[in-house]
Each structure stands twice: as C-alpha cells, then as structure tokens.
Amino acid sequence: MPYIFLVFFSILLTACTNTGTNSPSVPTTLSSETATSGLPTTTQTTDIDDLKIAPENTIVGKYTLKRGAFSHGSIYQDINEGYLVIEELDVNNYGYYYVTIVNKISPETHSGIFYEKGGKFVQKVIYNDENSNQSKIETVDNISITYDDNILKIVIDSNKKETTIWERDDGVATKSNKIMEALQNAKQEYMDFYKNKCVSANVKCADKEYTPVND
Numbered sequence: 001m002p003y004i005f006l007v008f009f010s011i012l013l014t015a016c017t018n019t020g021t022n023s024p025s026v027p028t029t030l031s032s033e034t035a036t037s038g039l040p041t042t043t044q045t046t047d048i049d050d051l052k053i054a055p056e057n058t059i060v061g062k063y064t065l066k067r068g069a070f071s072h073g074s075i076y077q078d079i080n081e082g083y084l085v086i087e088e089l090d091v092n093n094y095g096y097y098y099v100t101i102v103n104k105i106s107p108e109t110h111s112g113i114f115y116e117k118g119g120k121f122v123q124k125v126i127y128n129d130e131n132s133n134q135s136k137i138e139t140v141d142n143i144s145i146t147y148d149d150n151i152l153k154i155v156i157d158s159n160k161k162e163t164t165i166w167e168r169d170d171g172v173a174t175k176s177n178k179i180m181e182a183l184q185n186a187k188q189e190y191m192d193f194y195k196n197k198c199v200s201a202n203v204k205c206a207d208k209e210y211t212p213v214n215d
Helices: 002-019 032-037 177-199
Strands: 061-072 075-079 081-088 093-101 108-117 120-128 135-140 143-148 151-157 161-168
Touching: 061 093, 081 161, 081 177, 093 177, 108 177, 120 143, 120 177
Parallel strands: none
Antiparallel strands: 061 075, 061 081, 061 161, 081 093, 093 108, 108 120, 120 135, 143 151, 151 161
C-alpha cells in the first residue's frame, strides 16, 4: 500500500509541474529603445586641438571666385574675378595666397596664414621688427571662415570689409592671363614673407615644430 501511494504522489507532482505557469522566455532581439541607446557613453572633455586629425572637409585646396565685394566707408564695389590657394602647414595652420580683380583695376594680391583654434580662425601676420633684424608674428582676430560642400566663404573685417565666396576648383576652371600672372606674384609674396620665414628659426608660426609642405 505505501508503494502504491508513492507512485500516485509522483504522478500527481509531475502533472502539476507540466501544467504550471511557464517562466518568461528571454527575448532574442533587443527593443528599439535599447538598440538605439546602446552602451553608456561619456562626453569628450579633452581639448580637441590636442587630438586633432585633419578633417575630410578641410579648407585645403584651390578655389575660383563665385562672387565677392568689399566696402570701405561709403564705397561699395563688386569683385569680378579671383583665384585662391590654401595649403596645410600643420594641423592648425594653413598658408594661403589669392588674387582679386575689380573691374579694370590692377589685380590685388593677398597672402598670409589662417590659424584654427577651437573651430574658429584668426590670421597670423608676419612683419619686420623695427628694433631688430628679426621678423615677428602677430595674430589678428578679424576674419570669419565657413566651409560647406566645396563652398568657402571668407569675411575679412579690417580697414575695409571684404566678403568673398569661393568654389573648389575641380581642375577645369579657366583663368585669365591677368589672374595667372598675378597669382604667381601672390605665390612669391607668400613664399618670401610667410612660408620661408616660418621655416626659419626666427619666426614660430606653428604651435609645434614646423613641418614644411612639398609644393
């Protein structure tokens, strides 16, 4: 009799286990909220200039003028033609030279260094020190540069305000003989007064040791 009772109790226990509430199954896929959030992230607090890698949308390149104008007091004048060259000196410094033409006036040449700090640009101007034979460098916060999809906009606010909008040259742009000749002069000025002096030990153009860029 005890043996029969034990068998009956075992059958009853098995039936109760099979008909009981099942444990919830583990989902095989993440919810959309979990998939989107992913692992916790932390905010980058390191100065970006300490880690900077040249971005894909760099301002380096050659550009033709789309349109431009300058104003000086009550004088306003459209800029008819121009060509711009920008090269990278190091991760924060960009050497530039360009030419602009207004109507039939002789071309005007420009050259210098754009210095990027914290996502903004200033100009570095090299000048000869009156009290010594060495040149000195000065930063001037008078420019605004924006770049988007091969279009570069430069606003210079000094004794006259100049706004120029440039389009990256894809290699097929035609340049007038006047522009070509003036561009060579602008390049020579840039080499003499900026690039070559940056290479010399007398002028510290970059935050780090200057690395020359091959032409």
